Amino acid sequence: xKSTVNYYDFRDAFRAHDRLDNFTSDGLxxxxxxxxxxxxxxxxxxxxxxxAFCCEYTEFTLSEASREYDLHFDDIDELAAHLxxxxxxxxxxxxxxxxxxY
Numbered sequence: 621x622k623s624t625v626n627y628y629d630f631r632d633a634f635r636a637h638d639r640l641d642n643f644t645s646d647g648l649x650x651x652x653x654x655x656x657x658x659x660x661x662x663x664x665x666x667x668x669x670x671x672a673f674c675c676e677y678t679e680f681t682l683s684e685a686s687r688e689y690d691l692h693f694d695d696i697d698e699l700a701a702h703l704x705x706x707x708x709x710x711x712x713x714x715x716x717x718x719x720x721x722y
Contacts (some may be wrong), residue, residue: 622665623714625668627649627652628631629668630648630652630668631645631648631652633668634648634670634681636670637670637671639658639670639671639674640642642674642678642679643677643679643718644679644713644716646713646714646716647679647713647716647718650679650710650711650712650713650718651677651679651710651718653674653710653711654710654711654718658691660722664703670684674712675721676720677710677715677718677719677720677721678718678719678721679716679717679718679719680699680716680717680719681716682695682696682715685699685703685717696712696713696714696716697712698714699717700717700719703717703719707719707721707722708720
């Protein structure tokens with residue numbers, strides 16, 4: 621039996637697993653929207669596995685990405701474009717990028 625999960629159920633699952641600190645509130649919305657879009661586009665249902673999502677996806681600010689990759693990025697769009705060359709970018713917030721770890 622499967623159930624439909626809305627954004628609030630998604631967020632509450634992260635809270636129940638004590639994983640709300642893995643993503644900002646806006647970043648979590650970006651991840652949810654991307655996973656929902658994937659389901660709609662591919663016709664594949666995604667299992668709500670908070671731990672797997674925390675292992676598979678991450679969210680960086682410009683300064684975190686600059687430290688991690690030892691590169692300078694002028695803005696979020698430049699960072700997102702760089703990441704898109706290497707992995708799937710779920711989307712951006714005003715000051716972060718949510719992407720699939722690689």
